[in-house]
Amino acid sequence: MKNKAQLVLQDGTIFEGTAFGAPVSVSGEVVFATGMVGYDQSLTDPSYAGQILTFTYPLIGNWGVPPKQMWESDKVHVSGLIISDLTTKPSHWQSEKTLDSWLKEQNVPGIYGIDTRRLTQKLRERGVMLGKIVIDDKDVKIDDPNLRNLVAEVSIDKVKIHKPNPSSNIHHPVSIGLLNCGAKKNIARCLTKRGATVYELPWNFDPFEANLKLDGLVISNGPGDPKMAKATITIIKKSLDKKLPTFGICLGNQLLALAGGGDTYKLKFGHRAQNQPTIQVGTSRCFITTQNHGFAVDEKKMPAGFTRWFYNANDNTNEGIIHKTLPFFSVQFHPEATPGPTDTEFLFDFFLSKIK
Numbered sequence: 001m002k003n004k005a006q007l008v009l010q011d012g013t014i015f016e017g018t019a020f021g022a023p024v025s026v027s028g029e030v031v032f033a034t035g036m037v038g039y040d041q042s043l044t045d046p047s048y049a050g051q052i053l054t055f056t057y058p059l060i061g062n063w064g065v066p067p068k069q070m071w072e073s074d075k076v077h078v079s080g081l082i083i084s085d086l087t088t089k090p091s092h093w094q095s096e097k098t099l100d101s102w103l104k105e106q107n108v109p110g111i112y113g114i115d116t117r118r119l120t121q122k123l124r125e126r127g128v129m130l131g132k133i134v135i136d137d138k139d140v141k142i143d144d145p146n147l148r149n150l151v152a153e154v155s156i157d158k159v160k161i162h163k164p165n166p167s168s169n170i171h172h173p174v175s176i177g178l179l180n181c182g183a184k185k186n187i188a189r190c191l192t193k194r195g196a197t198v199y200e201l202p203w204n205f206d207p208f209e210a211n212l213k214l215d216g217l218v219i220s221n222g223p224g225d226p227k228m229a230k231a232t233i234t235i236i237k238k239s240l241d242k243k244l245p246t247f248g249i250c251l252g253n254q255l256l257a258l259a260g261g262g263d264t265y266k267l268k269f270g271h272r273a274q275n276q277p278t279i280q281v282g283t284s285r286c287f288i289t290t291q292n293h294g295f296a297v298d299e300k301k302m303p304a305g306f307t308r309w310f311y312n313a314n315d316n317t318n319e320g321i322i323h324k325t326l327p328f329f330s331v332q333f334h335p336e337a338t339p340g341p342t343d344t345e346f347l348f349d350f351f352l353s354k355i356k
Helices: 039-043 099-106 116-126 150-154 187-191 229-239 252-261 345-355
Strands: 005-010 014-021 026-033 051-055 080-083 111-112 129-135 160-162 175-180 197-204 216-219 245-247 264-280 286-295 306-314 318-321 328-332
Touching: 005 051, 014 099, 014 229, 026 116, 026 264, 026 286, 039 051, 039 245, 051 111, 080 116, 099 111, 099 306, 111 129, 111 318, 116 229, 116 264, 129 306, 175 187, 175 229, 187 197, 187 264, 216 252, 216 345, 229 245, 229 252, 245 252, 252 264, 252 286, 252 318, 252 328, 264 318
Parallel strands: 026 051, 051 080, 080 111, 175 197, 175 216, 216 245, 245 328
Antiparallel strands: 005 014, 005 129, 014 111, 026 129, 160 197, 264 286, 264 306, 306 318, 318 328
16 A cells, blocks of 8 residues: 655645655755766765755656665665656666665655656745655654754764775875765775775864875765864865865865855755756866755855856856965865766866875
């Protein structure tokens, strides 16, 4: 028997649908993503922590769920999932289970059979809003996840070391610190395949106090309001003071700006897709990028010494900053992709080229 479910938005709007996944009611920030592929990689992206994710693509679950080593983290991070139609008989040679059974294992609820087009139009017009998935009338209180330090919830507990990929033909014998604020696994892979040793650090681990010998620092993606990660910002300030080559990705773009004395703000409905057009300043080159963020760097309060590096072709918001003279830079998109295009993976080479 199929269980009835409701999506209830903060403004009182109710969408009726059918429950799948875990039979639990949850609350979160209701957001939408417009990508057509990569739902398994998106669901395991820690940047979605605290959010109820709506996929605008109508058919979800088509290829089932791949082996765990292909996920971008060790678990599903969304609070809940909203889709139009659920595929129950996936077809792919790597599929190990259905999306429905996966969400049951992960204790994450889903709702399908609602008008995701109407929902997305509402979120674009009104902005993302809080909401809840209610299954079998088991009501829950609506909470705002952005009031929590989500970075601390999704980061790791202790330092992990990733050795260089021995099969790589590219060799950069350097040691890189990766501040894990909710890092996708492919960031470390992109560095190790270029010959770097990666020290994956908890969000509040100070490598300078620990006398860790690093040649560069990468600030990862992650969820929530960047201003909540105060310990991370303090560490980045030390990196800038030491003039250590520093590269921020997604949330890392906002954290670098804050560490440099700049500011951030919340976008109306954010950028969550694998098709965001991003233009590099001073060129006519447009890169198609993967993005997943609800906050952005405030260009009216740019940190001293930094300038705009990339901008979004749709809404002109900031997509990257770079220091005018020192090796500090960051991008709001995901050069590591997974899912999405790999057009900007060259930025890892650009970063490593700054290390002497």
